[in-house]
Amino acid sequence: MGAVAAVTCEMRRYSSDDRVDAIVIGTGAGGAPVLARLAQAGLSVVALEAGRWWNPPRDYAQDEVAQRELYWLDERLSAGADPTAFGKNNSGCGVGGSTLHYGAFAPRPDPRDLCIFSEFGIGRDWPLDLSELLPYLQEAEHFLGVSGPSSYPWDPGRSYALPPLSLNGPAQLMERGCAKVGIRTSPAPLLTLSQAYSQTEYGDRPPCVQCGFCHQGCFNGSKSTMDVTYVPLAVKSGAEIRPECFAHGFEWDRQGRISGVLYRHRGNDVLQRCRAVFLCAGAIETPRLLLHAGIANSSGQVGKNFMAHVATQVWGTFDEEVRPYKGFPASLISEDTVRPKDADFAGGYLMQSLGIVPVTWAVQAARGRLLWGRPLVDYLRNLNHVAGIGINGECFASPANFLELSDELDGRGFRKPIIHFTLGDNEKKLRNHADRQMREIWSAAGGSDLWTCERTAHVIGTCRMGTDPTEAVVDPYGQSFDVPNLWISDNSTFPSALPANPALTIIALALRSANCFLRRLRGAA
Amino acid sequence: MLDGYLNLIKSDRVGVRTREVLLDRMNAEGQGAVPKIETGIDVALLRAVVDRLIPRDPGEGNIEIASVLASQSQANLGDGWRFADMPPDRMALELGLRLLDDMARHENGASFAALQPAGQDALLCRVASGAAGWTELDARHWFEDLLAQATEIYVSQPATLAQLGFSGIAFLPKWPTVGLNTTQPWEPSRR
Numbered sequence: 044m045g046a047v048a049a050v051t052c053e054m055r056r057y058s059s060d061d062r063v064d065a066i067v068i069g070t071g072a073g074g075a076p077v078l079a080r081l082a083q084a085g086l087s088v089v090a091l092e093a094g095r096w097w098n099p100p101r102d103y104a105q106d107e108v109a110q111r112e113l114y115w116l117d118e119r120l121s122a123g124a125d126p127t128a129f130g131k132n133n134s135g136c137g138v139g140g141s142t143l144h145y146g147a148f149a150p151r152p153d154p155r156d157l158c159i160f161s162e163f164g165i166g167r168d169w170p171l172d173l174s175e176l177l178p179y180l181q182e183a184e185h186f187l188g189v190s191g192p193s194s195y196p197w198d199p200g201r202s203y204a205l206p207p208l209s210l211n212g213p214a215q216l217m218e219r220g221c222a223k224v225g226i227r228t229s230p231a232p233l234l235t236l237s238q239a240y241s242q243t244e245y246g247d248r249p250p251c252v253q254c255g256f257c258h259q260g261c262f263n264g265s266k267s268t269m270d271v272t273y274v275p276l277a278v279k280s281g282a283e284i285r286p287e288c289f290a291h292g293f294e295w296d297r298q299g300r301i302s303g304v305l306y307r308h309r310g311n312d313v314l315q316r317c318r319a320v321f322l323c324a325g326a327i328e329t330p331r332l333l334l335h336a337g338i339a340n341s342s343g344q345v346g347k348n349f350m351a352h353v354a355t356q357v358w359g360t361f362d363e364e365v366r367p368y369k370g371f372p373a374s375l376i377s378e379d380t381v382r383p384k385d386a387d388f389a390g391g392y393l394m395q396s397l398g399i400v401p402v403t404w405a406v407q408a409a410r411g412r413l414l415w416g417r418p419l420v421d422y423l424r425n426l427n428h429v430a431g432i433g434i435n436g437e438c439f440a441s442p443a444n445f446l447e448l449s450d451e452l453d454g455r456g457f458r459k460p461i462i463h464f465t466l467g468d469n470e471k472k473l474r475n476h477a478d479r480q481m482r483e484i485w486s487a488a489g490g491s492d493l494w495t496c497e498r499t500a501h502v503i504g505t506c507r508m509g510t511d512p513t514e515a516v517v518d519p520y521g522q523s524f525d526v527p528n529l530w531i532s533d534n535s536t537f538p539s540a541l542p543a544n545p546a547l548t549i550i551a552l553a554l555r556s557a558n559c560f561l562r563r564l565r566g567a568a
Numbered sequence: 569m570l571d572g573y574l575n576l577i578k579s580d581r582v583g584v585r586t587r588e589v590l591l592d593r594m595n596a597e598g599q600g601a602v603p604k605i606e607t608g609i610d611v612a613l614l615r616a617v618v619d620r621l622i623p624r625d626p627g628e629g630n631i632e633i634a635s636v637l638a639s640q641s642q643a644n645l646g647d648g649w650r651f652a653d654m655p656p657d658r659m660a661l662e663l664g665l666r667l668l669d670d671m672a673r674h675e676n677g678a679s680f681a682a683l684q685p686a687g688q689d690a691l692l693c694r695v696a697s698g699a700a701g702w703t704e705l706d707a708r709h710w711f712e713d714l715l716a717q718a719t720e721i722y723v724s725q726p727a728t729l730a731q732l733g734f735s736g737i738a739f740l741p742k743w744p745t746v747g748l749n750t751t752q753p754w755e756p757s758r759r
Contacts (some may be wrong), residue, residue: 101585102585103585104583105582105583105586105736105737105739106586106589106590106724107720107724108589108593108720108724109585109586109589111647114647114648115648116646116647118646118648118650119648119649120649120650120651120652121649121650121652122651122652122653128649129648129649130646130647130649131648134648209745209747210746210747211746211747212746212747212748212750215747215748216748252739252740252741252742252743253739253742253743254736254739254743255736255739256736262583363748363749364748364750364751365748366735366736366750366755368734368736369735369736369739369743369746369750370743370746400736401723401732401734402719402720402723402724405719405720406716406719409715409716409719410712410715410716413696413712415620415621415622415692415696416621416623416689419621419622419719420622420623420624423723423728424731426734426758427732427733427734427757449652461652
């Protein structure tokens with residue numbers, strides 16, 4: 044019996060007439076921890092997930108084309124001077140959400156980045172500081188299993204339970220280049236197991252076999268995705284997961300509270316009654332659903348403040364046999380650039396070594412270098428000798444960057460989202476700094492034929508949290524200012540992008556949000 | 569040429585599902601055996617364009633990138649997004665091909681497919697750089713999307729993976745070591 048079969052055959056099921064305590068829409072980093080927390084507290088909870096419930100050992104191929112369904116493939120329209128790519132670049136589809144294909148790179152947010160406005164006078168301070176988030180970050184790290192150094196260079200007190208994963212070819216090259224130019228590096232904190240790991244809540248998970256296909260789905264459960272961690276905990280605690288259910292509307296009671304969620308399952312519309320809703324569909328589908336339903340938007344901020352990380356990469360060719368697709372793709376980090384000394388911009392970025400699989404790399408080279416014809420075919424022959432460095436750079440909200448509904452309908456008859464994105468002055472300066480920095484590192488490491496891949500990654504900030512209901516969609520714990528039994532838990536609530544990869548922060552916020560929900564529920568009772 | 573790689577695909581180092589996917593792809597798309605469907609797309613013209621984007625020596629590889637691309641387009645197999653200034657994917661593909669062919673006929677007096685490679689490349693260069701003078705379609709976005717799609721089809725072919733010396737499918741039960749210059753004796757090298 045496969046893992047999924049084992050989980051589902053003992054899963055509790057609710058009738059659509061049962062008025063469940065909460066419906067969680069989305070089972071990614073924002074939804075799964077909430078689901079588990081509420082179920083553990085004894086609440087009746089149902090999760091609606093648009094995608095399938097995969098059985099990774101059976102279903103996953105180490106093949107980029109075959110794994111395309113892990114990505115959110117409903118078409119989005121990308122506008123602005125720097126349109127951001129969707130599809131395989133960000134949102135996921137399936138029980139586990141985008142953690143199914145995330146890079147599992149798990150730095151904690153830097154405390155300075157949560158009060159960026161106080162430091163630089165631009166961007167926005169978060170309505171919480173890191174000390175408030177830290178217990179949740181640590182709890183999540185312990186539960187999920189993080190591999191990393193025993194002492195973290197940029198936060199000396201921090202250590203990780205599991206030893207780091209081996210450095211692959213690109214990581215060794217980046218380490219060499221950084222040492223020559225005087226930049227500190229460390230094996231990266233990774234939400235992936237370097238050794239077998241167990242938690243009573245989900246059982247045993249095996250170590251990573253270094254296959255390098257993390258972005259195509261982890262076949263053996265060594266990557267700490269939601270479907271092998273918080274989802275089994277939630278199911279064990281009495282939650283029901285409903286895959287292939289696309290939420291698209293709400294039913295209301297006379298007090299203006301949500302009394303049910305309408306969703307479509309294989310062409311049929313179903314109404315599930317509920318007492319509360321956690322909307323955890325990510326920074327595109329969350330505002331899209333709110334705009335579609337026309338709710339929770341007295342601030343006018345739903346869909347506004349769209350952000351994406353500056354995610355520039357520099358690729359080089361090396362004499363050594365690199366085979367960049369072997370080993371954990373991004374296994375080295377540097378946080379020295381979170382506040383570069385010579386910066387002419389606010390905030391900063393973190394750097395990571397980049398391994399890559401062939402189709403992704405080839406398409407990036409074709410698009411990013413605009414190589415075609417013989418030069419493209421010849422360049423691709425260098426696959427076994429290339430390595431990359433990439434960044435996650437800070438991004439601030441701008442009036443020019445937002446999501447709205449287009450007039451074009453998708454296959455279900457709902458309006459497609461259109462996302463406007465143009466890099467601001469700060470993002471451009473940061474990008475240029477990072478480009479110079481990465482080229483310097485690659486030159487020092489012996490790289491040749493360097494080229495820069497301009498890109499942005501992660502979707503952030505379309506339902507931001509704050510303390511002022513005229514400026515924010517939800518309060519600092521994720522509760523809607525307008526609809527008291529609606530909560531949002533995902534990257535849409537971020538007031539600024541933070542250079543740290545979002546998943547770990549989303550999970551910590553989700554746990555904090557769920558705790559607050561339970562506190563307020565008990566307070567009201 | 570593929571024999572060694574085929575043996576690798578069939579070996580225990582490759583997972584069951586991965587083997588199935590790769591063999592299916594070779595069989596379904598090999599020998600031009602892609603189902604012939606009415607696409608509304610001028611496949612001969614598309615083939616002429618793709619041959620310039622991904623030039624291959626005669627006999628190299630056995631899949632027809634243009635046929636696969638046309639059937640993907642027909643099936644509306646999107647990748648989750650498009651540039652907002654572009655029409656839907658299939659419409660964009662058809663329109664761009666027509667505009668390219670119009671350019672060839674207008675400027676060279678012959679269809680694109682009938683031009684010499686140098687003449688074809690000169691036109692494609694202008695499309696790629698946005699200097700094609702198209703008013704109905706963003707030429708650069710069209711070119712980039714088509715190039716990306718053709719590249720994906722090309723590289724995902726086992727024959728291409730063999731040429732690149734890609735060994736990433738063959739990690740089972742696990743890579744004994746990773747890092748620079750840790751290639752195992754049985755790993756393929758580029759051709």
